[in-house]
Structure formats: structure tokens, C-alpha cells
Amino acid sequence: MSGLRGVLEDHVRPGSAPGAVALVGRGDRVEVEAVGSVDVDGTAPMARDSIVRIASITKPLIAAATMMLVQDGSIGLDAPVREWLPELASPSVLRSPGGPVDDVVPPDRPITVADLLSFRAGYGFPSDFSLPVIGLLFSELRQGPPQPQAVAPPDAWMATLARIPLLDQPGRSWLYNTCSDILGVLIARASGSPLTEFLAERMFEPLGMVDTGFHVPADKLHRFTSFYRTDPEGGLQLIDAPTGEWSSPPPFPSGAGGLVSTVDDWLAFGRMLLAEGTAHGRALLTPESVWQMTTDHLTRHQREAGTLFLEGQGWGYGGSVDVAAVDPWNVPGRYGWIGGTGTAAHVTPATGTVTILLSQLETSGPTPPALMRDFWRYASGLPTATEQPRL
Known part of the structure; x- marks a missing residue:
């Protein structure tokens, strides 16, 4: 046929x-x-x-929902996300993507809304899943295949995220998945709903x-x-x-x-x-x-x-x-x-x-x-x- x-x-x-x-x-x-x-x-x-x-x-x-808030003037593409996500006000960054999770440096600049939308905030999956920090995304944040009832509520999830270092400096690398989950929390907090x-x-x-x-x-x-x-x-x-x-x-x-x-x-x-x-x-x-x-x-x-x-x-x-x-x-x-x-x-x-x-x-x-x-x-x-x- x-x-x-x-x-x-x-x-x-x-x-x-x-x-x-x-x-x-x-x-x-x-x-x-x-x-x-x-x-x-x-x-x-x-x-x-x-x-x-x-x-x-x-x-x-x-x-698209995030862009609605940009249009409303509730958030800005170039705005640091710390205003709505204070947990990400002072993240740590791995000195080397493959290094120990406690070998970190400060970020070069704040994470912006545009960084999250373009998946360049420093959080997420690279092509190499063997990096030590990636294990934390699976075990602590339940990233990976959806499992709705196993993930912590947004505030607790963000508190856990804040303890995980960025894989790379904001804006430097494209990393898959995690930024969309962060955007979901940002939308809720910026909109008040x-x-x-x-x-x-x-x-x-x-x-x-x-x-x-x-x-x-x-x-x-x-x-x-x-x-x-x-x-x-x-x-x-x-x-x-x-x-x-x-x-x-x-x-x-x-x-x-x-x-x-x-x-x-x-x-x-x-x-x-x-x-x-x-x-x-x-x-x-x-x-x-x-x-x-x-x-x-x-x-x-x-x-x-x-x-x-x-x-x-x-x-x-x-x-x-x-x-x-x-x-x-x-x-x-x-x-x-x-x-x-x-x-x-x-x-x-x-x-x-x-x-x-x-x-x-x-x-x-x-x-x-x-x-x-x-x-x-x-x-x-x-x-x-x-x-x-x-x-």
C-alpha cells in the first residue's frame, strides 16, 4: 500500500x-x-x-510561552534569570567539563533568558554522557526519559539544581534538555501562575x-x-x-x-x-x-x-x-x-x-x-x- x-x-x-x-x-x-x-x-x-x-x-x-512573557514585558531576553530564579544567581562552573564536580570556577557572566531558550545556559546533556556531572542530572534531577511522579516539586527541584555545577560557561556550549525544565519554572514565577x-x-x-x-x-x-x-x-x-x-x-x-x-x-x-x-x-x-x-x-x-x-x-x-x-x-x-x-x-x-x-x-x-x-x-x-x- x-x-x-x-x-x-x-x-x-x-x-x-x-x-x-x-x-x-x-x-x-x-x-x-x-x-x-x-x-x-x-x-x-x-x-x-x-x-x-x-x-x-x-x-x-x-x-512559545516564554516568548509571550517577553512580549508582555514581564521578562527580557537579555535579562539575567536571577530575578526570577535566585537559585541561579551565583552558579559554579566546572573548570573542565570532564573534571571532578567539585573543581569549579565562578561564571564569566550571569545566565540570561536567551541562554535558556537557546540551550546555552551551561546546564544539560553534551554528546559525551560519561562526564561525571551528567550522572547528577540523572540521579538528582531525574533528567532523561519522562517520569512525572518521580520528580520533586519546582522549588525543591531548583534547590537541587543550584547545587549542580554548570558544565560550561553561560553562552559557550549548546547542551540538551535541562533548559526547558528551567524555563517551565521561570514561566510560573514570572507570570505568578x-x-x-x-x-x-x-x-x-x-x-x-x-x-x-x-x-x-x-x-x-x-x-x-x-x-x-x-x-x-x-x-x-x-x-x-x-x-x-x-x-x-x-x-x-x-x-x-x-x-x-x-x-x-x-x-x-x-x-x-x-x-x-x-x-x-x-x-x-x-x-x-x-x-x-x-x-x-x-x-x-x-x-x-x-x-x-x-x-x-x-x-x-x-x-x-x-x-x-x-x-x-x-x-x-x-x-x-x-x-x-x-x-x-x-x-x-x-x-x-x-x-x-x-x-x-x-x-x-x-x-x-x-x-x-x-x-x-x-x-x-x-x-x-x-x-x-x-x-
Whole structure:
């Protein structure tokens, strides 16, 4: 079978993923297909309105929320974050990234809001996971795969963060993930509202994102998918069921990867970006804010150092920006990101395209899985792997 459905079935039918739903939108034309089941038992078919843990495609939404506060004048891009995050007023910095965690020096300058948005604050994952300080991000902050009920509340989490040194000086290196969690706390403190309420009032309600949040209410659990990883024998191991960690509000709403959503909800967000910040006649972001989010802010050295995650791409605010066609599916200007729960979402302003893929199988590392790559090939009009001519 050809088309989008065929792309999904090539990967879901062999059992490599229980189910998937994908969307390609260009202007008013929207193509959506759902295949497989919400779990390995076939309890219900995957559907357009199935709710999925979207993991790191949470990050662009958190960046957009931060830019709303910049527009309000509540915060400034160049402002030191210490005003709202006093825990980060005097951080220590590792003398050498691979050195002992107690061999530190003072920072060259304060951490700014722009540092957090561009992932250059000094906190996060480098390409080398063996560095001693990285162990603290996993053990003390519960960074890594989302585990909503295991993370401390925001104030306690920030107190722990303050005891962990920066891996590098503010502004010097691109480091993955942690900055989005910090932004979630910043949004709450700068706005005076919990992150859950701010997002609901300022983003989800205006955009009609009715199924997006940090947990799934009881009356929607029948649409919530199960989440799996591949075990060493090649089978599927259940990580979280619908009645598990996302069935109640988390102590720490993770701006790095804690949201659940649907393809239509993320489509509403993507269309808002393509319309330069407007939706339903209402401006959520200014064109300047959208430009800031979707423009690469990294130096060539920072892009190359982040190769494990970026694969040659740049980074805007909360998402990658394709700056060169290093792979066939890379379209210059495409903005978005991927999630460790098997999700991907991008917008391409030049073509007015939104592409979204939601599955429920944990990725095995930063490299996008075959399903994701074939989906991107299809969305860009290129042959998928199964359609490539054999030589």
C-alpha cells in the first residue's frame, strides 16, 4: 500500500511499534492516518484523537510561552534569570567539563533568558554522557526519559539544581534538555501562575488544544495510549499504562517533555507559528517572536559539538532549525523537534507545512528511528526506504 498509511504500516505491522498516527498539513489540506492499536493487546485501534505522551515536542510550546512573557514585558531576553530564579544567581562552573564536580570556577557572566531558550545556559546533556556531572542530572534531577511522579516539586527541584555545577560557561556550549525544565519554572514565577494554568489560559484555550496537558483526566483515559520500549530480546516491554504516571497531575510539570497531546492539538500550535503568531484572528506571538523561535542561534562550533542530537541542524528557541540539507528530508528553515516517546513535529514556513508523527515506542537513542525518517521522506515528497530502487 502506498501513501501515508502505507508508510506507517510498513513499520507498525511487523510489531516494531504497536501503533502510530501521522499528519501532514499544507494550508487547508490535511492528510491524517492512524494504524495499529493503542496497546499491544489490541484493546482499541489507534485513532486521530488518540492521546500520546509527546515528550520533547513539548519544548517548542514552552519556548512559545516564554516568548509571550517577553512580549508582555514581564521578562527580557537579555535579562539575567536571577530575578526570577535566585537559585541561579551565583552558579559554579566546572573548570573542565570532564573534571571532578567539585573543581569549579565562578561564571564569566550571569545566565540570561536567551541562554535558556537557546540551550546555552551551561546546564544539560553534551554528546559525551560519561562526564561525571551528567550522572547528577540523572540521579538528582531525574533528567532523561519522562517520569512525572518521580520528580520533586519546582522549588525543591531548583534547590537541587543550584547545587549542580554548570558544565560550561553561560553562552559557550549548546547542551540538551535541562533548559526547558528551567524555563517551565521561570514561566510560573514570572507570570505568578502555575505552569499548568499559564499554558491553559494563554495557549491551549485560545488555540483550541483541548487534549493537551500534563496529565490525562479520567474521562479521557480511554483515548490514552500505552507506552513501550524494546527489550533485549526484541519484544515490547510496557513502561507506562493509561492508568499510570500520567493519570494524575505531576509534582513537577516538565517543560522538557511532560505534555500529552494529539495530532490535531499540535497542528493548531504549528499553524499558529506558520501564521506568524496568529490564530483565529488573535495574535498569540508577534512575527518577531516567531522569527526568534525559528531562527538558528548557534555558532558553527556549537552545532558541530551537538552532533549527537542535532545531526548538523541548528537550534532556535525550543526546537531545531534545518540550516543545510545534510540529509534528504532536511528542508532549510524547517523548525521543530523529536521526542523520546517516538514523536516528531515540525513546521516549514517556506511551504506552509506542518508534519506530526505520534507513536508510543521509546526511541533507543538520539538518532531518529526508521519510522520517523520514512515519514519525513514521505512528507518531503521523497521515496521512503521501502520504495528505494535496489542496486
